[in-house]
Amino acid sequence: MSNYQTVDTISGYHAHVYFDAxxxxxxxxxxxxxxxxxxxxxxxxxxxxxxxHPMFSCQLGCSPEQFxxxxxxxxxxxxxxxxxxxxxxxxxxxxxxxxxxxxxxxxTLDLSIFQKETNH
Numbered sequence: 001m002s003n004y005q006t007v008d009t010i011s012g013y014h015a016h017v018y019f020d021a022x023x024x025x026x027x028x029x030x031x032x033x034x035x036x037x038x039x040x041x042x043x044x045x046x047x048x049x050x051x052x053h054p055m056f057s058c059q060l061g062c063s064p065e066q067f068x069x070x071x072x073x074x075x076x077x078x079x080x081x082x083x084x085x086x087x088x089x090x091x092x093x094x095x096x097x098x099x100x101x102x103x104x105x106x107x108t109l110d111l112s113i114f115q116k117e118t119n120h
Contacts, residue, residue: 010087013067018055018082031058052109
C-alpha cells in the first residue's frame with residue numbers, strides 16, 4: 001500500500017491573488033475575469049492582510065475541474081501579481097504549508113492560526 005495521499009481527498013482549491021495599493025485595480029480585474037470565464041467564486045477584496053496572508057488578497061474558490069483551467073490562465077495573465085494556490089483537503093495547516101502552489105515569489109504565511117487548530 002502506498003503512503004501517498006490520493007487526489008480524491010481534495011474537495012476544491014483556493015487561489016489567493018495577492019496585490020498592494022498600486023495593483024488593486026489589476027487584481028480586481030483579474031479576479032472578476034476569472035469568475036466570469038471559469039465560473040469560480042470570487043471572494044471579498046481585502047485591502048489589508050487577512051488570516052495567514054501577508055498581503056492584500058482576493059480569494060478565488062473553485063472545484064478541481066475548474067482549477068485545471070484556472071491555474072494555467074492565472075499563470076499566463078497574472079502579470080506582476082503573486083498568486084498563492086492550495087487544495088482544500090480539510091487539513092488547513094498542511095494545505096497552507098505543504099500543499100502549496102505559488103505563481104510568482106513565494107511569501108511567508110502566518111501559519112499560527114492553523115497550528116492553534118491542531119492543538120485543540
